[in-house]
Amino acid sequence: GQNIDQPTEMTATEGAIVQINCTYQTSGFNGLFWYQQHAGEAPTFLSYNVLDGLEEKGRFSSFLSRSKGYSYLLLKELQMKDSASYLCAVRASKTGANNLFFGTGTRLTVIP
C-alpha cells in the first residue's frame, strides 16, 4: 500500500520562506505531485517530480529524493494568498495502471 505523511498545519510570516515536507512509502513509485487547495475550492496543480533533484517554478520549488522517499515544497516570498492546503500526491503503478495517492494535506497559514 501507500503511506504518505505530511504535517497537518504550518504557520509562516508574509515575505518569509516555508518548506513543507512529505515522506512516502510506496511500491511502484512513478512520480510525485504537489497541489494547492484553497478552502472551498478545487485542488490546482503546482509541480511534478519524477527524477531526484529540485524543480523550480517562480516562487515555488519542489524537491524529490527517491532513495529517501522524501519530497518538499518550498515557497519563497510568502504572500497572504498562499494561505491554503498543500497536498502531496504520489503516483504509483498498480496492476499496470498508474494511480494518484494523496496525503491528508498541510494547511498553511500566512500571517502579516
Place this chain on the structure above:
Amino acid sequence: KAGVTQTPRYLIKTRGQQVTLSCSPISGHRSVSWYQQTPGQGLQFLFEYFSETQRNKGNFPGRFSGRQFSNSRSEMNVSTLELGDSALYLCASSLGSGGDNEQFFGPGTRLTVL
C-alpha cells in the same frame, strides 16, 4: 476553454438513500477520476474512467459505482448511503490516463448524509 464542472454542488440526503453525482470534463479530455475528500482521510481515489471503461478502482465498497458516457461525461452513484459517506466528492479530468497526465479538478459536490 471551460473547466471541469460538477453538479450538484451541494446535496443533503438521509441514510439508506442513493445519490448520483455528475462530472463534465474539460473538452477533449477522455479520462475522469473520482475522489472522496474528508478532513481525516484527505483525498482518496475512488475510480477512473477512460473511454467509457473503468480503468482503475480504489478500495471502496461496491456501494460506490460509476460510469462514463461517450461524450466523456461521468456519473458516480452511491447506494444505501451511510453517515460516513458525508464528504466532498471531487472529479478530475485529464487528456490521457489520470495517472500519467496532469489532472484538472472540478469544484466538487459537497454531500451531507443525515
